[in-house]
Amino acid sequence: MAPLCASAQIDIVQKKTTEAEEELHTFDALLVRSATKVTEELLEKMPNLKIIGRAGVGVDNIDVDAATKRGIVVINAPNGNTISAAEHTFAMMAALVRRIPQAHISVKSREWNRSAFVGNELFGKKLGIIGFGRIGSEVAKRARAFGMSVHVYDPFLTKERAEKLGVSIHSLDEVLTVADIITVHTPLTKETRGLLGTENLAKTKKGVYLINCARGGIIDEQALIPFLESGHVAGVALDVFEQEPPGDHPLLAFDNVIVTPHLGASTVEAQLNVATQVAEELLHFFEGRPVTSSINLPALSKDVYEKIQAFYHLGQKLGLIASQFMNIPVQELSVTYAGTVADLETTYITRSLLAGFLRPRVASTVNEVNAAMVAKERGITYGEKFSDETHGYANCISLTVHGENKTFTIKGTHVPNYGDRIVHFDGVAIDFAPEGHLLYIQHQDRPGMIGKVGNVLGAHDVNIATMQVGRQEAGGKAMMILSLDKPVDDEVLQALAQIDDIETVKRLEA
Ligand SMILES: NC(=O)c1ccc[n+]([C@@H]2O[C@H](COP(=O)([O-])OP(=O)(O)OC[C@H]3O[C@@H](n4cnc5c(N)ncnc54)[C@H](O)[C@@H]3O)[C@@H](O)[C@H]2O)c1
Numbered sequence: 001m002a003p004l005c006a007s008a009q010i011d012i013v014q015k016k017t018t019e020a021e022e023e024l025h026t027f028d029a030l031l032v033r034s035a036t037k038v039t040e041e042l043l044e045k046m047p048n049l050k051i052i053g054r055a056g057v058g059v060d061n062i063d064v065d066a067a068t069k070r071g072i073v074v075i076n077a078p079n080g081n082t083i084s085a086a087e088h089t090f091a092m093m094a095a096l097v098r099r100i101p102q103a104h105i106s107v108k109s110r111e112w113n114r115s116a117f118v119g120n121e122l123f124g125k126k127l128g129i130i131g132f133g134r135i136g137s138e139v140a141k142r143a144r145a146f147g148m149s150v151h152v153y154d155p156f157l158t159k160e161r162a163e164k165l166g167v168s169i170h171s172l173d174e175v176l177t178v179a180d181i182i183t184v185h186t187p188l189t190k191e192t193r194g195l196l197g198t199e200n201l202a203k204t205k206k207g208v209y210l211i212n213c214a215r216g217g218i219i220d221e222q223a224l225i226p227f228l229e230s231g232h233v234a235g236v237a238l239d240v241f242e243q244e245p246p247g248d249h250p251l252l253a254f255d256n257v258i259v260t261p262h263l264g265a266s267t268v269e270a271q272l273n274v275a276t277q278v279a280e281e282l283l284h285f286f287e288g289r290p291v292t293s294s295i296n297l298p299a300l301s302k303d304v305y306e307k308i309q310a311f312y313h314l315g316q317k318l319g320l321i322a323s324q325f326m327n328i329p330v331q332e333l334s335v336t337y338a339g340t341v342a343d344l345e346t347t348y349i350t351r352s353l354l355a356g357f358l359r360p361r362v363a364s365t366v367n368e369v370n371a372a373m374v375a376k377e378r379g380i381t382y383g384e385k386f387s388d389e390t391h392g393y394a395n396c397i398s399l400t401v402h403g404e405n406k407t408f409t410i411k412g413t414h415v416p417n418y419g420d421r422i423v424h425f426d427g428v429a430i431d432f433a434p435e436g437h438l439l440y441i442q443h444q445d446r447p448g449m450i451g452k453v454g455n456v457l458g459a460h461d462v463n464i465a466t467m468q469v470g471r472q473e474a475g476g477k478a479m480m481i482l483s484l485d486k487p488v489d490d491e492v493l494q495a496l497a498q499i500d501d502i503e504t505v506k507r508l509e510a
């Protein structure tokens, strides 16, 4: 939190959401740990919210889809508590096989019963790890130091990474059947909920030990009961529960089930790490700098951000202008990158362009977080292409919009230390800055057109800042793009449209 406390721009309110009902609508940012449930209902009460920071890893307490729909960025602190969670898992493993909690209670009860607490060694045992990300791999390192062999199931794990960490990759069934101890380290998802349920528990070795320091529900708590009763499962260590707190849960009655109250990340070090990480990201966000640990935005490093920043702005302007020009339903946007921009992280630029395009069309907030989702909802598809055709510029972004019976193409370039320029507009080569109050006029290429337009605008007290003209061929289709000191109203548009040889007049705000 220190970075936030040091910022003069940030006011910090530290309360439970239920205690802040009256103020909820005022907050720009929300920082939470796992106990706060960020539901759609809560988000509805927070119309000002722009970012949610999870001071930890798991975001299963946050309705990320609902946040994305509202254009709210969700960030987490993905590695600040990894070591603490891995150490806690290992502490639970040792406690489980040596029955330390039970022995502790016994001695505290003034007993001295050494024969009741004969345990097992970890040395030489097969450890099954399900989910081999940050925590799973740290657990593996510690297991190897204890002389255990490590058998991993993770559908996304590469052979190279497994070899590097000295573990063997297996199918889920193989891990279930060979492991003496199984520890789960996946997120809680549709696929992992109940992963160790009746069917899979039946495949485990008789006398297996199980550990869940990841998320309640990965091991099905109800399914576990008969396996404990029969002695098939020798012991279970749980730091997390399907419902937290678990209340009077039947599992708590088993002597060989050892538990902690979701303490994996509860160390001084981990809390300092995650709080600092998420606070720094939050400040970056409000300073308009890239955030690197967003759940609902592609990751962007500072270096990459600095390179794409200019194109990000250009993309947004291309989308904005195209959307107003094509003020009809559209089905498809096609973006082509050429020259230096084609080598950059274009996903971000495309998202920005999409957000610019959608902004004049939707009432709700649309930004690079929810642009793809909003486009999908409205049946608009989009795609990226790459080309060598830069039209003589160092870089060129070309956007083609496909609507019913009409297609429109706009191309722009970014000139360092000069700015953005639109260099092609609806088939005509032109050169204007996509800024401010613009007026598009399509007309026949005849002498005197500029004067006539100037007269109408002058008569309505509208000052022209710049004027660019272009045409396909002499005497054919021609266009003017004017930049004005103030927006024009419908009366001015009608007066311009009445000039002979003017075919279309459109207001474009950029
Ligand atoms: N107890 C605690 O206090 C505590 C602390 C930190 C993290 N956690 C939890 O630990 C878990 C792991 O965290 P992490 O930082 O290692 O995450 P991670 O994203 O680095 O790793 C998760 C791994 O699970 C794998 N995975 C995903 N679906 C899978 C599936 N169906 N089968 C097998 N593997 C699958 C992924 O490929 C990934 O490698 C999360 O649930 C997190 O919320 C708990």
Ligand SMILES: O=C(O)[C@H](O)COP(=O)(O)O
Residues within 6 Å of the ligand: 033, 034, 035, 055, 056, 057, 058, 059, 081, 262, 264, 265, 266
């Ligand atoms: O996912 C996590 O980071 C852990 O479950 C820790 O959660 P907590 O910080 O809310 O204890």
